[in-house]
Amino acid sequence: MHDQRTAQLPPVTAAGLPIAERKSLALHAAVGAKLPEDSDLLQRAKDRVATWQRDEQVHPWYAAAWAEVLGRSPSEIRDFLTDPSEFACSLRQVSPFAGALTVAERLAVLRRFAPGQADEPQPT
Helix, strand or coil: CCCHHHHCCCCCCCCCCCHHHHHHHHHHHHHHHHCCCCHHHHHHHHHHHHHHHHHCCCCHHHHHHHHHHHCCCHHHHHHHHCCCCHHHHHHHCCCCCCCCCCHHHHHHHHHCCCCCCCCCCCCC
């Protein structure tokens, strides 16, 4: 099944980032595209961070940083999800949005990194 939101995402242009971080950035861009339509998505992320903090499931630095990010406006959160900065890349390694995309949405994003696609890493 082809997801229109994923198909309409702009190419992720984070030159210089390793492929794993570019994939994470693209996946989080897809999550950001869902935020306006899925009112529960943001609350589930906030609940996950609260669980991290309560149960000490992840390093406190990640939990506190995500709590701060998720306290921002929805548009600022969407901007952060696609921020190629070192800080944002670091936080995306431990994301409260894990599981936010369906398998089909996730595969549609990852297909963009297949050989011959626009987001394929270019040889140096």
